[in-house]
Structures are given as C-alpha cells and as structure tokens.
Amino acid sequence: MDAPGTWFRTDAHRSALDTERAGFLRDGLMGYRERRTAAQQAWISWEAGTRAAAAIKWEAIERLPELLESFEERLLERGAEVCWARDDVEARAHVLRILREENAKRVVKSKTMTSEEIGLNDALEAGGFDTLETDLGEYIQQLRHEPPFHFVMPSMHLRRDEVRETFERGIPGVGLLDTDDPAELTLIARRVLREAYLAADVGISGANFGVAETGHIAITENEGNARLVCALPRVHVALMGIEKVIPRLADLAILQPMLATAGTGQALTCYNSLYGGPRETGDPDGPRRFVVVLIDNGRSRLLGDPVMRDALRCIRCGACLNVCPVFQVIGGHAYGTTYQGPIGSVITPTFRGVETFAHLAHASTLCGACTETCPVRIDLHRHLLRVRALAAQAAPDPGLRAGFRGFAWLTRHPRLFRAVGRTGRFVLRATRFLAGLDGDPFARWRATRTLEAPRGPGFLGDSRRSGGTG
Amino acid sequence: MSDARASILAGVRAALAVPTERGVHADVERLPPDARAALPPVPADPSEWPAIFTQRMEALRGRCYRVVDEEEAAGVIARMAHEEGWNAVYLQDEPTVAAVSADLRARRVSAGAPAREMADCDAGITTCRALVAQTGSILVTAADGGRAGTVLAPHHVVVARESQLVPDLPDAWQVASAGRPVPSFVSLVTGPSRTADIERTLVLGAHGPIRLTVLILP
C-alpha cells in the first residue's frame, strides 16, 4: 500500500481537476456562508461568545483529570457504566464485548466521528452484527461504502441523482425510483430506518459534550435519529473522546448555540438532548443499560504539546472546512482522515503519527480563514505551520534543504540572481505558445492553473529605480 | 480494564505538567463566561416573550396558538385531528393532556405501550418544562412522555402554560437543573425535525416529527 502522503497527492490532484464537482461544492458552501453570517449577526456579540466558549473549553482542558473523574462518578451514581479506552483497539474491544454480553444482533448508530476514528463499523461487520447508520448523510455514505466527505455534512458532495442511484442500488426492495426530490428520498430513508430503530438491540451514539457536574452526555442533531437511537434499543453505548467533558450544565447555554451558528448557520440545532444513565424509576421508556466509552486515542499526546493543546477545544463544528479554500478544491476524501480540513490537518499528525500525516500541513494556503472563523478561537493556521516544522524535524528533506540553501546563496549574488530571472522570464515567454500542446514543459502546472510570464522589470530593478537600497 | 483508566488519567496529568507556551493563548480569559453578554438579545419585559417565542417558532415552521382555556385547546386539537385524519394518538399520562384530548375519537396509546404501537401513532400530545423565547425552543424531559413520546409521532403537540416561558438559554438550563438530580433525559426541541443532507435542501420530518404545535394556556 502507498503511503498516505502519496495517495493524498494523486487524490488531491484528481479532485482539483474535477471542476464541476468543485463548482457544486462552492455553491453549497456559499449557502452556508450566507446563513452563517445572518445567524451570527443576531448575536449581541459573537466575539464575546467565542471568548466565553474558548474560556469554558480551556478551563475544561486544564481541569481534565478532575472533571473526568467527577463525570465518571456522576454517571455511576446514575446507574451507568463507564469504560476507558487508551486507543482504537481497546475502544472496539469494549463495544464488541458489550454487544456479545447482550447477545445483540442488530445495531443502529447515530452520527459519531469517534466511531469512524476507531474504525468501529468494520469491526461490527466482521463480528457479524447488522449495523445501520441512521443520520441521513451517514446512511447514504454507508450505502456507498464510502467514508464521510465532511465530518458535519457527510454527503455534501453528492447530487440528488447520485443519492437516488445510491438508494436504488443499496436499499433492498426499492427498485427503480422515479424521483430525485430530496423530500421523497428523505422519506424513503425515514421508512427504512424507522424499522431499524424498532428492531435494534443496541444503539450506538457519539457525544458532543459530557457534563461533569451532572453526569450527562449532550448530543446535538437536527434529524431526530439520535433521539430514536438513544430511546428505543434496550442498550445505549455512547462513544466520547476525553476532551469532550465540560464543567457545568450551564456551559451548554453558550456552547450549543455556538456550535449551531458556526456549524450550520442555525440559531440552535433542532435537538439538543442530554442523556444521563439508563431509564429511571418512573420513566416510561429508555434503555436498561447505558455505557459511556471514554476514548483517549492520541488526545493526551496532543494535550502534552505546549503550543497545539488548544486544538482540544475543538467542538467539531466544521466551520474551518467550510471556509477553507483548499477543502473547496480538493474535497474531503483526499485528506484520507476522519477529520478533514484545517482541524484534521492539525490533529491527525499528532493522533496518528507525524511521519505519516505531515503532508496534511501543506494542504493549506495559510490564509488564516480557519482561525478567523473558529468559534473557540483555535490558532489553526499557526498550528499548521508548527506541524510543518515538526514534520521537517521528524523527516528532514535534504533536497528541499539544498534547494533553499541554493536560493539563499543566489540572493546574495545580485548579478547572477538577475541573470537567472531574465532567463526564467525568457523561457516562460518563449514557451507560451506551447500551452495546451504536447511538449509543454509546464504542462503539469498548467493543468489546473494559468502561468503568466512576469511583466516589467524584476523586483531588484524596481527597487533600484525607486531609490531603494536593493 | 481499570488499567486503561489509571494510565489515561496519569497520561493526562503528565501532559498538563508541561507548561503552555507563553503568549499562545493570551486572548483567552479565565473569567467566568457571561453568556448573556453575547447571545441574541431578548427584551426584559415578560409580556413580550410570548410574541417573540411565537415568531421564532413559526420561523422554524412550527405552529403556536395562544388559547384561553383547556376547552379552546381541545378545539384546536380536534380540528387538527380531523384535518390530518388521526387514527391513533399517543397521550402522556397527565391531567392537562387528558383534558385537552378528552373528546378525541382516535385510538389512544399511553405511556409504556410497546414502541411499535407508539410508532404507528399519527400524533403525540405531551407537556413540557419550559418555552424559550430567545430561540423558540421547547424544553422537555423524561417526565414529558419519556425519551420517545416527544419524537416518535409525525405530529408533536405540546400543551404549555404561559408561566413556563423563559427569556433565554441560560434560564432554560436553569429550569432543567432545578430539580436535582437532573432527569435522565432532557431535550431542547427547536422546530420540527429537519435535514439538509441532500443538496442542502431543507426537508422537514427527517426522523422525528414533521409538524410541531404548541398550545399556550394562561
């Protein structure tokens, strides 16, 4: 198998050439921006909100051990079970053990990126469990045997006719559909999944927050699928990264509208639900067994980084992807990671190894749009630079190093520098007529960009004429 | 597996022992955050809250009626039952719900019924804990028909009291945590269930209710 860095380059290149898809993506993201701007303008002060949200998450990180302990204690008091997993292997083992203890056959899942992170679906399939994703976007991706394209909007890259084809091929018994209408397609999924909730033994969810004060997990969603996953099956297993714990219930008053506004441009997501343990005496329904699996899987390593630890404040709103010019061109699949876009490029190298994933840090123009949009004020573009530095330390590139040395030497020799510049400009002009033809020496560059020969005198020439000191 | 617990907590403690590089997080204050200085404004006068709630909720395609008494509420419910042809309806076991649904001719499904029977209902009628003017949200807990009663039927009807209106989200969570321990299930419901997963086109009734109606009693 090729290294991720290699297939990243080919995949990103292929996506960049798919201008039709890029246009479709751009339109979708444009709609997001309009809604987000409107939602943000309704706030008295969005800026004050980001400060408050960042302060809460920062406090949570600094008090992490204590908060995790109290979160666990509250959950146990509520009759829940808590399991701890150092990595993906341990996390999968916990889930499989619970399913076997329960003699479970059918599993319904609501959206959880932690599950993608630990590769749970493959393990469930291998274990012979009948598993269905219930979030519409995740369901579509599951039918396509394709990972999510975007960790908030998993199927945003698909046109309606592609969704129709996916349903025709993937859902037994639907046959050929005579409609592309999103409402009709949604209704089909609703019917199939309704049956699934009713028949399922175990529901698996993620968690957006874990409230240390009360022992609840908080789940934010629009569709209501998570509510059914957490209500109907007799067992509920929630997967939660350890950085999701927050101190107080009252903190949700700012974090949830922040997540909605930054994530989808809503004032508040449709359902913001809290689950604390199995059904209590007096409750008419709810699972009999409730398990929270707390997962580290690289998070404490990131916490140990004195600069990038603030990336643990991330509330996974996806805003940094939505504004990223690189994401818009290469799309989510090229990253090959659970978390795409700027935040993914910052955390994945620490989570999964800088040697293997350092190339992600170069998937950025360092424009800073991600940092500006982030509701919890993570220094994303600065961290992307840091990942580059860490990568250079971990795997020095002698060629690149020599190249820069050479350039530095050249700049110290103005006459030679000018000569090289002149030659370069001449070559560019002289080969202009080759653009698009065989034998164009710059074909690879021109495949996705234009190439103009610089006009007028070079930088040195200019500065001299304007009296600069060169 | 308590190995994992000890080793994760030890790892986290060791990681935190590394001091944060100075200057990196200078912009994050350690002050207690004041949500109200940031969140969308709500007038202080409680008499304005019902109108704001109604407007926000209807903008999300919910319906809201202010009724003078239970009889009028029963009338609104009977009309909806007729228009939508309710065959079966889920009823929370609660006096106000009983009063407003007394004349319904649909089959009644009550709390504790098998989920499949609940899933076949055309509507569900429940109470709530609070209405939030700021976002047009409805706060429900396990006491309002359980985890499923407020999400399973295609039409969720909420009977509320005007006194349950709170201005904003901080107050809503205050209500939720008023009774200790906080219930095993709490949900802030903001409009009917929705999705935009196919071409970002808004579709109501993804998995939960397609219609959401609130009746506000004095």
Ligand code: SF4
């Ligand atoms: S890094 Fe910030 S913008 Fe990106 S997903 Fe996380 S919270 Fe949202």
